[in-house]
Each structure stands twice: as structure tokens, then as C-alpha cells.
Amino acid sequence: MTQLLQDKDYVVYFSDCVEETNHDPLSAPAAQTPGSIDPKLEKKKPNENVSLADNSLLVDISDALSEKEKVKFTVHTKTTLPEFQKSEFIVVRQHEEFVWLHDRYEENEEYAGYIIPPAPPRPDFDASREKLQRLGEGEGALTREEFLKMKEELEDEYLATFKKTVAMHEVFLQRLAAHPVFRNDSHLRVFLEYEQDLCAKPRGKMDLIGGLNFGFGSGESKSFSKHVYEQTKQTSFFLTNLFRNSDPIPKKPKQADVMRSMTTTTDEIYLGATVRDVNDFFEQETTFLQEYYSHLKEAVAKVDRMTTKHKEVADAHIRLSSCITQLATREQPPTERFLTRAAETFDKCRKIEGRMASDQDLKLADTLRYYMRDAHAAKAVLVRRLRCLAAYEAANRNLEKARAKNKDVHAAEQAQADACAKFEQLSARAREELIDFRTRRVAAFKKSLLDLAELEIKHARSQQELFRKSLQVLKECQ
Incomplete structure (x- = not known):
């Protein structure tokens, strides 16, 4: 296991940071301090607990690289499904590409009756970085022993936050891979097997305000999904069309979450007042x-x-x-x-x-x-x-x-x-x-x-x- 934490640049290279995880965050590992990590740990095997009944598609995040503006996740996949071109893949993905994958499931009408696993939260290390910065600025007011102890505490906090971020992204992929329907989606196959950068962008703010008018997805997205499915074996060819008209990345990604929440809440209130559901179970x-x-x-x-x-x-x-x-x-x-x-x-x-x-x-x-x-x-x-x-x-x-x-x-x-x-x-x-x-x-x-x-x-x-x-x-x- 390799990990590097630098005070100045706040860059973390983190290998094998997530042990065996189930489909919930409960099995995410407890944070390890830098001193407790064994540098001679062997390369861990892919997660074997994705599905106790079916191991035909196993997904785990083996490595991650954290920088100031982004986190790069190394996604490792082993599969025996015939839809994939190879039996094993290793690709590098960023958080925006996880959100893009989640949005593709949300807008697909075929999945309207399923609980779509929530998108992983956006990596947020600002608090830890700010504490480290303030500690560096106030180094002269502390004794060396006190400074080193507080620095160790903050580094441990940063590393623990990083580990949880990786675990949440892995849980999202594992739930999709273990689901009997979601695992067959063409966008998931593209996400797992295309080795180059997807350049995927989350939905723009205007798309998020679709509400009742947009229903489950536009006709353009339906035909596009069909196109992706038919051209799966020619990945390098159809990715150009796949992302040609992608929306730009919002300057403030947190606003997208607010928009999405407002849309769902507005629809919930409006439909609850105008549509009468006579089914006792759903009520x-x-x-x-x-x-x-x-x-x-x-x-x-x-x-x-x-x-x-x-x-x-x-x-x-x-x-x-x-x-x-x-x-x-x-x-x-x-x-x-x-x-x-x-x-x-x-x-x-x-x-x-x-x-x-x-x-x-x-x-x-x-x-x-x-x-x-x-x-x-x-x-x-x-x-x-x-x-x-x-x-x-x-x-x-x-x-x-x-x-x-x-x-x-x-x-x-x-x-x-x-x-x-x-x-x-x-x-x-x-x-x-x-x-x-x-x-x-x-x-x-x-x-x-x-x-x-x-x-x-x-x-x-x-x-x-x-x-x-x-x-x-x-x-x-x-």
C-alpha cells in the first residue's frame, strides 16, 4: 500500500484504500493513521462480496489520486459477461463521470420503478486543507511537540475523509454491478471498459429543472441510448457522438444538487396536491x-x-x-x-x-x-x-x-x-x-x-x- 501526504500541495496517492465493502457504507474500513499502515501489504484482490450468488461482474476501486481540484479513481473490473470486450479492465475516472453515470440512470424511463443508488458525494477536503494551512501559519506560536501532534491529527483527518470518499464511490459502482437490471446498462459498460477519459459532464442546471415537462427523458436521449447499445463493440467510434453535445460542467457543482432537490420537492408537492393515489401501500x-x-x-x-x-x-x-x-x-x-x-x-x-x-x-x-x-x-x-x-x-x-x-x-x-x-x-x-x-x-x-x-x-x-x-x-x- 502506498500513500503520500504533502503539507504544501495536499496531494495524496492512495492505493488499496478500500477493503471489502458491501452495498452500504457500513463495511467501509475504519480510518488508518499513516503510522499504522503496513507498506508491505500485498495487492488486494477484487471485491468478492458484490453478490453472494453471482460473481460475474466484480467492481472495486483499487487506487485513488487526490489533488487540489480533483480526485482520480482507478476502477478495476473483472467479469465473465459476454457483453464486455475483455474479462478484466482498469480505467481512471473522476467524480464528474460518476455523476454522469448516475444521471444516465435517472433519465432512463426503463428504470423509473427502481431505486437508483444515490450518486456519491462530491469530494470535499476544503476543511482539512484550511486547518492545515492555518496550522502552518501559526507554527511560530506553538511548541514543536504540540505542532507535530496537531499536524498528525489533521493528516489523519484528511486521510480518513479521503478513504470515506473512495468508499462511497466504490459502493455506488458495486450496487449498480450487483443489480440484475442496472448491470446490463450500456452506459455502465462504457464507464467500466473505455480506457480513455470520458470527458463526461453532469447535466446542466436547465436540464435539472425539467420537472413534469420532461417526464422520464427526451426522445433524443432514448434514441441515443439505443445507439450506444448497438455500437457497444465499437467503443472508440461512438464515444465521439456520445459526448459531442454534452453540457458544460457547472462552475459550482453544489448548485446542481440544490436544483435536483428543488425539482424533486416541487414535483412531490405539486403531484401530491393534484393526483389522488388510491393505493394504500404507496400512500x-x-x-x-x-x-x-x-x-x-x-x-x-x-x-x-x-x-x-x-x-x-x-x-x-x-x-x-x-x-x-x-x-x-x-x-x-x-x-x-x-x-x-x-x-x-x-x-x-x-x-x-x-x-x-x-x-x-x-x-x-x-x-x-x-x-x-x-x-x-x-x-x-x-x-x-x-x-x-x-x-x-x-x-x-x-x-x-x-x-x-x-x-x-x-x-x-x-x-x-x-x-x-x-x-x-x-x-x-x-x-x-x-x-x-x-x-x-x-x-x-x-x-x-x-x-x-x-x-x-x-x-x-x-x-x-x-x-x-x-x-x-x-x-x-x-
Whole structure:
């Protein structure tokens, strides 16, 4: 495993940073400090837990390179599916290309009844970089020992954030690869096997405000998807047409998330007020998911505040240890030994508190945050179903008008039958997806809380043993 962290340029080369991951962030590895990483670790094998029943398409992120403006992910794929040109691929992708892939699934009408895995969050290392910069500027006001300890803490925080970013991008790809329908999408094959830069761009802001007028996707995107499917074996040829009319990258990518959220919320409110859903199951699911999402959002904010305060407690041990060390240099030898041992105890306690805060962030905060986004994706399925129901009701009204005027009755009947079939098919798929989502999230939270409890017990025992030995040493110093 190779990793490099430079204070000046903040460049990280990170190899094998994600161990075996399941389809949720619960199995993302706990952050390792630079000192705890074994440089002689062997190259890890591709993830074998993508699907316990089918290993025909395995995807993992083996390496990642973080720079100031972007993160490059090395995506490794092994497959036995005949649709792919080779059995193994290694490509380099950026975050924008992950978002592009997610958008292709969202705009495809065939996937309207499925819960589309949420796009991975955009890499954000600004906070860690700003702390490192402020630490460098204030180096003169700190002792060398205090400076080195705080620098180590910030580097660990930066590395942990980087690891979680890689894990979230890997989880997104693994969920697509494990899904029996999503894995067959032509855009996923292009993403996994085309070795050159895709130059993919996320949807522009005007595309995100499509709402009811755009439905599930334009006719141009449908014909384009068909073109991609037919030309899969000639990758280098069709990629030119694939991205010729791509939208420019938004200058502020976070605005795209706001636009997407506003569009979904607006559609949800409008359709909820104008379309009457008589299906008790979906009506209950809509009510539940709205309340569930609100609770998760509130819980994420509170857990983030908790973990932040816990990290502040760990950081306070640095100053406390440093102050006691300085005080020890001015005392008599017996007192100096006592204070030195006390400072060492606080320094060791700081490391345990830091690990506890990191575990809470990984096992609890990240799990809540991931399933908040997954719940939003489930709400989007219900919104798409309401759109389809609205189209079905509009087809019924058009049929009544056609019969009243005795004009184009056959065409109206056909449109009404197609709308009915589409709505029933979408409803059946959505029901299965929502039931699966319920089972998946319960199992995920159970695993997360059990893992967190075991880690808390482990750290508490370590802290108890530390205090026991420290008290014994301090008594000997008296």
C-alpha cells in the first residue's frame, strides 16, 4: 500500500484504500493513521462480496489520486459477461463521470420503478486543507511537540475523509454491478471498459429543472441510448457522438444538487396536491418516507455535532499534554517524572478518544447520511410513479374527449392502454424495490449499531487499562 501526504500541495496517492465493502457504507474500513499502515501489504484482490450468488461482474476501486481540484479513481473490473470486450479492465475516472453515470440512470424511463443508488458525494477536503494551512501559519506560536501532534491529527483527518470518499464511490459502482437490471446498462459498460477519459459532464442546471415537462427523458436521449447499445463493440467510434453535445460542467457543482432537490420537492408537492393515489401501500410509504427522511436529516445534523465535539475533546488532550510537559521542565526531578508520566497518559488518551470519534463518524454518522440519501432516492421512485399516474389519468381524459367528439378514438384507446400498462408495471417494480429497501436498511442499521457498540466497548476497555497502568506508574513516581 502506498500513500503520500504533502503539507504544501495536499496531494495524496492512495492505493488499496478500500477493503471489502458491501452495498452500504457500513463495511467501509475504519480510518488508518499513516503510522499504522503496513507498506508491505500485498495487492488486494477484487471485491468478492458484490453478490453472494453471482460473481460475474466484480467492481472495486483499487487506487485513488487526490489533488487540489480533483480526485482520480482507478476502477478495476473483472467479469465473465459476454457483453464486455475483455474479462478484466482498469480505467481512471473522476467524480464528474460518476455523476454522469448516475444521471444516465435517472433519465432512463426503463428504470423509473427502481431505486437508483444515490450518486456519491462530491469530494470535499476544503476543511482539512484550511486547518492545515492555518496550522502552518501559526507554527511560530506553538511548541514543536504540540505542532507535530496537531499536524498528525489533521493528516489523519484528511486521510480518513479521503478513504470515506473512495468508499462511497466504490459502493455506488458495486450496487449498480450487483443489480440484475442496472448491470446490463450500456452506459455502465462504457464507464467500466473505455480506457480513455470520458470527458463526461453532469447535466446542466436547465436540464435539472425539467420537472413534469420532461417526464422520464427526451426522445433524443432514448434514441441515443439505443445507439450506444448497438455500437457497444465499437467503443472508440461512438464515444465521439456520445459526448459531442454534452453540457458544460457547472462552475459550482453544489448548485446542481440544490436544483435536483428543488425539482424533486416541487414535483412531490405539486403531484401530491393534484393526483389522488388510491393505493394504500404507496400512500403509507409516501407518508413514512417523508417523515423518515426528516428524522434522518435531523439525526445526521446532531450526530455530526456530536462527533465534532468528540474530536475537539481529543484535540484538547494535545494542549493539555503539552502544557503539563512544559510545566515538568520547571519542577524538581521527582515532580518532573510525575508530570512527564501524566503528560504521556493524556497523549495516549488523546489517541483513544480520536479513534472513538472516527468510529462514531464512520459507523453512525456515515450510515445515517447514506440512508438519508437512499431514502431520497426511494422518494424519487414515488414521485416518478405519481408522474406516471398523472399521465395515465390524462390519457383517460383524452379518451373521454375523443369518444365525445368521435375522433381519433382508436389512437386514444391505444395511448390509454399503454399508459395503464406502464403505470401497472412501474407500480409492481416500485413495490418490490420499497420492500427490499425496508429489509436492507433494517439490516444495515442493525449491523452498524452492533459494530459501533463493539468498538465502543473495545475502546472503553483500552482506556480503562490505560488509566489503571497510568495510576500505578504515577504512584511509583511519588
